[in-house]
Amino acid sequence: xxxxxxxxPFFRFQGTxxxxxxxxxxxxxELIHRxxxxxxxxxxxxxxxxxxxxVAKAARFRDAVLREAPFFDEEIQGIAEGAGLSLSEAYxxxxxxxxxxxxxxxxxxxxxxxxxxxxALAGTTADGVPMIGQNADLPPFYRExxxxxxxxxxxxxxxxxxxPAGQVSYIGINDRGMGVFANYxxxxxxxxxxxxxxxxxxxxxxESVDDAIARLSRVHRASSRNLIMLDRHGNAADLETTPTxxxxxxxxxxxxxxxxxxxxxxxxxxxxxxGSHLENSRARHAQxxxxxxxxRGQLSVAVMQDIMRNREGAPNALCRWPEDDAxxxxxxxxxxxxxxxxxxxxxxxxxxxxxxxxxxxxxxP
Numbered sequence: 001x002x003x004x005x006x007x008x009p010f011f012r013f014q015g016t017x018x019x020x021x022x023x024x025x026x027x028x029x030e031l032i033h034r035x036x037x038x039x040x041x042x043x044x045x046x047x048x049x050x051x052x053x054x055v056a057k058a059a060r061f062r063d064a065v066l067r068e069a070p071f072f073d074e075e076i077q078g079i080a081e082g083a084g085l086s087l088s089e090a091y092x093x094x095x096x097x098x099x100x101x102x103x104x105x106x107x108x109x110x111x112x113x114x115x116x117x118x119x120a121l122a123g124t125t126a127d128g129v130p131m132i133g134q135n136a137d138l139p140p141f142y143r144e145x146x147x148x149x150x151x152x153x154x155x156x157x158x159x160x161x162x163x164p165a166g167q168v169s170y171i172g173i174n175d176r177g178m179g180v181f182a183n184y185x186x187x188x189x190x191x192x193x194x195x196x197x198x199x200x201x202x203x204x205x206x207e208s209v210d211d212a213i214a215r216l217s218r219v220h221r222a223s224s225r226n227l228i229m230l231d232r233h234g235n236a237a238d239l240e241t242t243p244t245x246x247x248x249x250x251x252x253x254x255x256x257x258x259x260x261x262x263x264x265x266x267x268x269x270x271x272x273x274x275g276s277h278l279e280n281s282r283a284r285h286a287q288x289x290x291x292x293x294x295x296r297g298q299l300s301v302a303v304m305q306d307i308m309r310n311r312e313g314a315p316n317a318l319c320r321w322p323e324d325d326a327x328x329x330x331x332x333x334x335x336x337x338x339x340x341x342x343x344x345x346x347x348x349x350x351x352x353x354x355x356x357x358x359x360x361x362x363x364x365p
Contacts, residue, residue, distance in 0.1 A: 014152040021078020031165035058092035169201030177232025179340035193222035259285035283316035309353035
């Protein structure tokens, strides 16, 4: 898919986790191979990690996945079979920053300021339907390998997700009214463990924010991740995690916003983002908060689309263009707005000020 094609392709996969993985691998084989090649090329160009070394490093994360959530391993095996990859290559697709870590500190080799997320609870929206979503910021090539998938496993809630092809977890909702979105945050102590991208879908195997947080607290996490969650009971929380610690933020007057720096008082000492990255994150956080506050009580999908397209303060804008910062190799590659209780979401190819939002919903069996 090229930038001029204006929607991410949609796929529905159903069955056992192995079958879902195999269907995913077969249906998206070409995109999955591109994902692998682009990810490996980027690791080599930016960090000097050869494809062979990247694949060998990726394989080391499998034990934690088998221990914590073996159903993910089933899907990853299926993807390898369906797309004609080795199992280690399929694992590489589930990892990114974890593969390039500074040895002494366990800090990611690349500082990052990726993604701005929000929750708007019922009292703040025009129609009383709560919303959750994000502008997803990654290297521009993710725009060409992104897919929207509906995964319907035999033994777990169905999920509707935007994800890079071959990646079993990124951001989205389940059919029990739960939404989970995520941001990059930077700390020390990264290690081999459960990959951060998988945390969001692990949370989506639950029906409530509190149950999801209880489960995530027990995971031997590889890295840091911020997760923002909303359930059908109208509970929302933002969970900042390091590999060993967690901090919870609750909505402030019905709104919750996050970017790429620690906000929970108990985790402020974990912050390792600095300079322009930290400044960029703080600017986007403040901007999202201000724009949501200004439309409190009138927030709707259409209003949120306008907010997600906002370019004020560029290059430190919510909607990020590739040319905003040539050094940084980051853009808003996708934008997602979800109403989990309605089982629907709107997704735009990025940057969202240049492409329309498309509607996706759970397919009735």
